[in-house]
Amino acid sequence: MSKPLLGAIHHVALICSDYPRSRAFYGETLGLPIVHEVYRAARDSWKCDLLVSPGVQLELFSFPDPPPRPSRPEAQGLRHLAFAVPDVSAAAAVLGERGVSCEPVRVDEYTGKRFTFFADPDGLPIELYEAD
Structure with missing residues (x-):
């Protein structure tokens, strides 16, 4: 290769x-x-x-x-932006203290990793993904 x-x-x-x-x-x-x-x-x-x-x-x-870009439900293009964090729950708690609402923490059925989503000011989905 x-x-x-x-x-x-x-x-x-x-x-x-x-x-x-x-x-x-x-x-x-x-x-x-x-x-x-x-x-x-x-x-x-x-x-x-x-x-x-x-x-x-x-x-x-x-x-x-700028024209709006559809993002939900599952429009073509960028689906979401994901950031690695060491502890999803801790990061979500900090965001909550800063006025950002996160979805409930879930577990990826394939990797076993924890993750959650929140939105930026334009509604872009952003994921917090628990890194190793």
């Missing part, structure tokens, strides 16, 4: 309906540190890079009047 063409995921990009609200949610509520932020006047657009883990970033974009 040949060497894989792709390496690790470098970033995931999200277009936000309300940039300041999403920036606060990902930066403050979820605690992702801002790496770089810039206003791009030619596009009337903000771009904010947040650090998820070494080498992995989440990019937030603002654009004037």
Whole structure:
């Protein structure tokens, strides 16, 4: 078998309906540190890079009047964004203290790992998945 063409995921990009609200949610509520932020006047657009883990970033974009994207039930495209955490219940409790409602913790029937979901300000499903 040949060497894989792709390496690790470098970033995931999200277009936000309300940039300041999403920036606060990902930066403050979820605690992702801002790496770089810039206003791009030619596009009337903000771009904010947040650090998820070494080498992995989440990019937030603002654009004037972006069209909504259907996300439920099971629309085509990105299904959800998942973050690894050492303890799903503890992470969900912290989010609850920060005003974020999580679904009840479930167990993946195939892996035996615990997980839960919550939504970002635009309704994007986000999963907390218990890592080893």
